[in-house]
Amino acid sequence: MxxxxxxxxxxxxxxxxxxxxxxxxxxxxxxxxxCVIDENFEPYFYVLTKQIEDVQEKLVxxxxxxxxxxxxxxxxxxxxxxxxxxxxxxxxxxxxxxRDVPVIRDVIKEWEMIDSIHEYDIQFTRRYLxxxxxxxxxxxxxxxxxxxHKFRVPVFKADKITSLGDESLREPRVLAFDIETYNPxxxxxxxxxxxxxxxxxxxxxxxxxxxxxxxxxxxKEIEFAxxxxxxxxxxxxxxxxxxPDILTGYxxxxxxxxxxxxxxxxxxxxxxxxxxxxxxxxxxxKADTSKITGIVHLDIFKFIFKVMRGSLDTDSYKLDAVxxxxxxxxxxxxxxxxxxxxxxxxxxxxxxxxDYNLQDSFLTYELCKKMFPTLLELVKIVGLPIYxxxxxGFSQLVEGYLLKQAQQFNEIAPNKxxxxxxxxxxxxxxxxxxxxxxxxxxxxxxxxxxxxxxxxSIISSHNISPGTLNCSCCEGEAETTPGEKEHKHWFCKKIxxxxxxxxxxxxxxxxxxxxxxxxxxxxxxxxxxxxLKLLAxxxxxxxxxxxxxxxxxxxxxxxxxxxxxxxxxxISKARKNDFNVLYSDTDSVFLALGEKTRKxxxxxxxxxxxxxxxxxxxxxxxxxxxxxxxxxxEGPYGAKKKYALMSEDxxxxxxxxxxxxxxxxxxxxxxxxxxxxxxxxxNDTEKALTYVKTVVKELRNKEIPLDKVVIHTKLQxxxxxxxxxxxxxxxxxxxxxxxxxxxxxxxxxxxxxSGTGRIRDRAKIPEDVKDKDYDFDYYINNQVIPSVEKIFExxxxxxxxxxxxxxxxxxxxxxx
DNA sequence: CAGGGGCGGGG
DNA sequence: GTGTACGCCCCTG
Numbered sequence: 001m002x003x004x005x006x007x008x009x010x011x012x013x014x015x016x017x018x019x020x021x022x023x024x025x026x027x028x029x030x031x032x033x034x035c036v037i038d039e040n041f042e043p044y045f046y047v048l049t050k051q052i053e054d055v056q057e058k059l060v061x062x063x064x065x066x067x068x069x070x071x072x073x074x075x076x077x078x079x080x081x082x083x084x085x086x087x088x089x090x091x092x093x094x095x096x097x098x099r100d101v102p103v104i105r106d107v108i109k110e111w112e113m114i115d116s117i118h119e120y121d122i123q124f125t126r127r128y129l130x131x132x133x134x135x136x137x138x139x140x141x142x143x144x145x146x147x148x149h150k151f152r153v154p155v156f157k158a159d160k161i162t163s164l165g166d167e168s169l170r171e172p173r174v175l176a177f178d179i180e181t182y183n184p185x186x187x188x189x190x191x192x193x194x195x196x197x198x199x200x201x202x203x204x205x206x207x208x209x210x211x212x213x214x215x216x217x218x219x220k221e222i223e224f225a226x227x228x229x230x231x232x233x234x235x236x237x238x239x240x241x242x243x244p245d246i247l248t249g250y251x252x253x254x255x256x257x258x259x260x261x262x263x264x265x266x267x268x269x270x271x272x273x274x275x276x277x278x279x280x281x282x283x284x285x286k287a288d289t290s291k292i293t294g295i296v297h298l299d300i301f302k303f304i305f306k307v308m309r310g311s312l313d314t315d316s317y318k319l320d321a322v323x324x325x326x327x328x329x330x331x332x333x334x335x336x337x338x339x340x341x342x343x344x345x346x347x348x349x350x351x352x353x354x355d356y357n358l359q360d361s362f363l364t365y366e367l368c369k370k371m372f373p374t375l376l377e378l379v380k381i382v383g384l385p386i387y388x389x390x391x392x393g394f395s396q397l398v399e400g401y402l403l404k405q406a407q408q409f410n411e412i413a414p415n416k417x418x419x420x421x422x423x424x425x426x427x428x429x430x431x432x433x434x435x436x437x438x439x440x441x442x443x444x445x446x447x448x449x450x451x452x453x454x455x456x457s458i459i460s461s462h463n464i465s466p467g468t469l470n471c472s473c474c475e476g477e478a479e480t481t482p483g484e485k486e487h488k489h490w491f492c493k494k495i496x497x498x499x500x501x502x503x504x505x506x507x508x509x510x511x512x513x514x515x516x517x518x519x520x521x522x523x524x525x526x527x528x529x530x531x532l533k534l535l536a537x538x539x540x541x542x543x544x545x546x547x548x549x550x551x552x553x554x555x556x557x558x559x560x561x562x563x564x565x566x567x568x569x570x571i572s573k574a575r576k577n578d579f580n581v582l583y584s585d586t587d588s589v590f591l592a593l594g595e596k597t598r599k600x601x602x603x604x605x606x607x608x609x610x611x612x613x614x615x616x617x618x619x620x621x622x623x624x625x626x627x628x629x630x631x632x633x634e635g636p637y638g639a640k641k642k643y644a645l646m647s648e649d650x651x652x653x654x655x656x657x658x659x660x661x662x663x664x665x666x667x668x669x670x671x672x673x674x675x676x677x678x679x680x681x682x683n684d685t686e687k688a689l690t691y692v693k694t695v696v697k698e699l700r701n702k703e704i705p706l707d708k709v710v711i712h713t714k715l716q717x718x719x720x721x722x723x724x725x726x727x728x729x730x731x732x733x734x735x736x737x738x739x740x741x742x743x744x745x746x747x748x749x750x751x752x753x754s755g756t757g758r759i760r761d762r763a764k765i766p767e768d769v770k771d772k773d774y775d776f777d778y779y780i781n782n783q784v785i786p787s788v789e790k791i792f793e794x795x796x797x798x799x800x801x802x803x804x805x806x807x808x809x810x811x812x813x814x815x816x
Numbered sequence: 817c818a819g820g821g822g823c824g825g826g827g
Numbered sequence: 828g829t830g831t832a833c834g835c836c837c838c839t840g
Binding site: 178179180181182183187188189194197249250251252253254255256259299301302305316317318319336337339340 | 825826
């Protein structure tokens with residue numbers, strides 16, 4: 001008997017000789033790859049019934065023949081469990097193989113003596129991890145012996161397997177890759193038809209591009225293969241030699257891996273990268289996935305897109321945009337549309353494309369390294385394999401975590417809703433958060449408070465849980481959710497619910513970590529803090545999500561109901577204390593100090609906190625010497641979620657001035673930013689006004705360079721399929737006539753030139769515009785003025801006043 | 817305004 | 828295969 005300690009990274013199961021085997025792939029503490037086989041786990045599910053003995057008797061008699069197999073129940077036992085906090089006896093029904101579970105369930109679901117069947121659709125590997133308390137990436141000890149197996153790594157058969165706790169593999173061996181393909185201008189991507197041209201790798205001690213068109217180069221990083229088949233073979237070899245724990249790509253689930261797989265099939269090459277010699281599994285569909293047994297295929301794009309989206313500023317998730325925001329680094333600039341032509345006719349120019357390819361793999365590697373700590377912390381909390389967590393959205397993460405915790409709390413999981421139930425749930429809507437309409441204006445000395453983790457702390461403090469809802473024991477005793485006249489929802493005062501217990505645990509863990517980080521920065525603890533925050537903040541959405549097992553619209557409604565109550569409570573108390581309430585959204589209030597001091601505000605905050613229950617707390621978010629709120633597009637009402645603030649260090653916090661984005665000219669964006677700066681930082685309305693007038697004059701005199709008036713718009717569909725010909729479509733057509741390949745996704749740049757008639761007839765390719773022949777009226781009236789109109793309105797100036805020139809003012813004075 | 821359809825990322 | 832399939836934005840009836 002031997003002992004091995006290792007960090008499991010991937011889990012699969014197989015049925016071998018009619019036995020179910022769990023395979024755990026990972027890295028040992030002495031840094032070797034290993035596979036551990038565990039045969040000591042049986043599939044099971046739960047049956048709820050009032051006639052336990054009768055049902056047990058009938059269950060064990062079931063025989064379903066299928067091909068040469070017989071599905072049957074191997075044993076049953078009665079267990080005491082809870083379902084939504086209600087105590088109940090349940091029959092735990094065991095089968096021989098995982099695939100027997102749905103078969104048996106199909107037989108018994110019609111039995112009238114059965115109330116419900118549960119946990120019949122929990123993936124076998126997940127069930128295994130939960131029941132054995134094994135958390136992927138954290139240390140596990142195995143007792144057993146090495147066995148002979150034709151795998152790429154040593155195989156160990158487990159007699160006993162124990163989790164050793166929290167310590168995890170922090171620096172896994174990561175290999176990033178990226179491919180370039182042959183894709184003639186304007187053609188869509190066709191893996192069946194067009195070959196892969198090059199592959200780049202970036203990893204520890206490895207930096208390499210392989211391509212199969214030879215050209216002269218001094219680069220040591222470029223390697224040549226004979227043909228595409230040779231390239232694919234090298235792709236396989238390099239991964240095998242490098243032995244990564246993680247193979248990462250950017251959108252590699254949807255592009256790189258499926259592409260390579262298709263090309264490999266063309267050449268009748270097996271893409272057998274799995275550590276068990278299995279082939280890469282590509283699942284095509286609405287959400288493509290690519291899995292390699294034993295190696296974690298990590299699509300870093302998917303993680304960033306699904307989980308980090310809310311925390312990023314960029315609204316494009318292209319590698320270039322994401323890398324610039326997260327790494328401060330960009331892609332190499334090459335014209336990819338020309339690659340196919342250069343490949344065919346000018347191979348001597350290919351080196352630039354190799355560099356480009358290599359840079360992409362480098363950025364992918366760096367992104368993976370940067371994001372991995374957060375992903376890993378989610379893995380450790382949720383307890384599922386890295387591969388799975390990488391591809392999960394927030395509700396899946398919450399549900400994964402709840403399923404794991406359910407085992408600890410002896411709760412049986414509610415079932416997933418079926419189609420008709422989903423449609424019913426989708427019909428249910430409820431009121432959301434409270435947003436206070438601001439009075440447009442310029443304000444001084446603004447203090448912002450916000451509730452720390454408002455919704456999670458409400459769930460915890462008000463015991464909001466599907467199992468504690470409207471309990472008979474507290475009817476009339478417990479407070480009902482405020483602000484809901486049609487719905488009476490209350491939550492048990494005696495029994496603490498499953499969801500509040502769990503979320504309370506997340507909140508307190510997070511508080512402890514924050515205390516530590518405050519004293520000393522720590523990359524891994526910050527990642528854990530972020531993971532805990534992401535997860536806790538997802539519970540409210542989960543409760544109202546139609547696909548959730550622990551769905552409860554009553555709970556979701558109560559969360560927002562209490563949320564509105566608490567924020568409105570602060571607003572009315574602030575007013576009683578003579579603060580001027582400027583704005584409020586969901587969990588924050590903006591107060592103008594007026595005659596009061598910051599000390600007064602702090603005292604007020606303390607008083608508020610004394611009155612809050614449980615884990616609820618209001619925090620001091622910040623002080624801003626100046627701020628501006630503008631009115632909505634129509635009418636004198638304040639625009640919600642649209643304001644700008646200046647911090648004491650002079651930096652601006654601009655929210656929701658969304659009109660100025662991609663498809664606006666640079667000059668409009670620039671003027672807006674500058675105006676906000678002048679107003680908030682220098683407090684000089686006259687200067688801002690003069691500045692705008694100057695820009696308007698410069699536009700009239702064509703003193704503004706052409707590149708500042710270029711408008712960028714992306715083609716959203718194929719050129720031929722546009723019904724409405726907007727300016728960008730007209731220009732795209734013109735480009736096409738000139739031989740430029742243009743299609744879906746192409747960025748169209750244009751300038752509106754002078755003249756009369758439709759804008760689209762005057763939109764021109766910037767390069768074709770001579771002598772700054774842009775239509776200054778258009779840029780003044782449709783770009784620059786609209787971008788600042790609302791700001792000046794707040795300051796008491798109308799659009800007309802912005803446009804008025806000195807001469808006009810003189811005339812006005814003259815005519816009185 | 818509800819409901820269907822298509823896109824995102826990748827070359 | 829303890830199947831299964833996202834979520835947002837735009838367009839249309």
